[in-house]
Amino acid sequence: MSVVPGVHDIRVLGLTVRVHRRSLITVLVLLAIAALVLTATVATGAYEITRIRLLHTLLGGGSDMDRFIVLRQRLPRAVAAVLVGAALGLSGAIFQSVSRNPLGSPDVVGFATGSAAGGLVVILLADTSSMPAIATGTVVGGFATAIFVYLLSRGGSRLILTGVAVGAMLSSVNDYLVTRATLDDAETARAWQFGSLNTIAWPQVAPVLLALVVLVPLTLTLAAPMRMLELGDDAAGALGVEVGRSRILLLCAGVALAGVAVATSGPIGFLAMAAPQLARQVARSPGIAMLPSAATGAVLLGAGDLLAGRLLSPFQIPVGLVTAALGGAYLLWILSWRRP
Template sequence: MSTHAGQVVLSLPGGRSLRLARRALWAGLVMAVACLLVCTLGIFTGTYHITTGQVLEVLGGGGTTTDRFIVIDQRLARLCAALAVGASLGLAGSLFQTLTRNPLGSPDIIGFTTGSTTGALAVLLIGGAGTGVGAGGGAVLGGLATAALVQMMSSGRRGTGGSRLIITGIALGAMLASVNDYLITRADIESAESAKAWTFGSLNAITWSQSLPLLLAFPVLLAATAVLARPLRMMEMGDDTSAGLGVRTEHVRFAALGVGVILTGAAIAVTGPIGFLALAAPQLARRVARVPGVPVATAALTGALLLCTADFLAQRVLAPFQIPVGLVTGALGGLYLMWLLWRQE
């Protein structure tokens, strides 16, 4: 590796960089096609029977009022929410894992998901607001406050180390989980049941109004993540080395924390906390693409694919009953975490 005019030039032998780029592109295309297939199944199938011709008629702008409600306001709204939430959590996980240089550095492991949940529950149970903008604002603020505390408590003389940040986040997340349980136990029965169901993470009965803020914010957050990807990749060589190459490490670290927390909080505001998705998506994307670091676009597509697939299973496994998608991702994520820990030995 050499530097020229303040830029990093990677010296890769024999066109290796071109092969890595092609591999990442093909991995992204495969994930995109897989997402399209799962979404097609979600649109054309369901407990309410609608023929393929009727679905196509609705998508073409026609159809009956009932058919349009089922296809547009239920199935399509649910799929768009799953895509946006899954992609947001995949991006958040890629930011935190690159920042901490640790495959366990995801927002649900280091406490940011729990902090966002605390903020949302405070709004729901203390403020009396319904799920929506109020809970979304509480989730983002709770996540930002947690990130600030973790950053402050994990900072040392040599900066914020990845392992120190993870351990601090785990400890703070455990304390905040107790706060969440306390908030639920102090609420009235009806509010407590509603809040507890929300903490499972679910796409059941999702509406366009609930997911619209995330759908509008996601392109901006994706662009911010893409901008941060290069300096974060350089920071994996160490703060001293990256600073010598012109990276403003503290500014990049704070920006990555902020964008990651906003992605996490905005996703939680739509569905409630979805466990293990941010942990698994970046690592699966890296293994599929077979490139150094975590590819941003592939991580987002992997997160979207995982959540759409998990939600499809949540709707179909016990049909006509629907289970919260967070229970499915939690079960699959637990198996993934055991596999990951086994691979690290």
């Protein structure tokens, strides 16, 4: 049992995980909200369905049209929004912890842009839109970008500036790839670049679900070294942390989470940056709140996609446009709130 007030040590599968009580309560509340948002996404839309028909359809009955709309369109989209949001929120928490900077999210430091570049190479140059190929391209692109940025910055305090510069260059490369594509391919690529869950299907949900199942436990085992890294490399090393190894493992987990999220929905801006900060304020936990960040990301993207699908119904707005608008407002609020 931990001697820190409000903090408890819990053993899961032979591993000891330190849990902050308020963080745990926050996660449970946020997961309940995410479930409500998911239910609202499945139950509402241009195609009206009563609660009795909806329940009947979810239990395996219903008409062919009800099953198609609910089980093959709305449900995979709602589940994907929650899972992608969780992956981005956790990825953002990892990068902000490693960089010790609130701007250290995969979209700001260029890793998400690198993932998008890998996906565009697969879509436009390899001329395929299969989910395994796009997922491979985004993960490889994200890792290649992360390695390049890490080597240029030498893993130090210049990580953010180096990532911003590399991301800007990769963004130009992505735009160039789109201009050289055929009209049909360019339209497909551009829609994917906006970040959208409009055409999501179950095969696209599987990679991000698998990534969360594997990487969430891995991240939790690295939570203690991560908290020590926030004290600085010298202090962490003095406390027995293998600084280089821990930082590389955390970066790999963060890049993999961002890569599969981009593969599923396309690049979605600002969410990975905002979710950890909001989670930290709500949970009031010491350091970066990992699970609350994932749960906050799930709620934010789930609610954002619900808004994107209903705002101009029956027209569907890419959720990336909604998160970009809300993220810009969030940044302005942060700047105004911190103004002396």
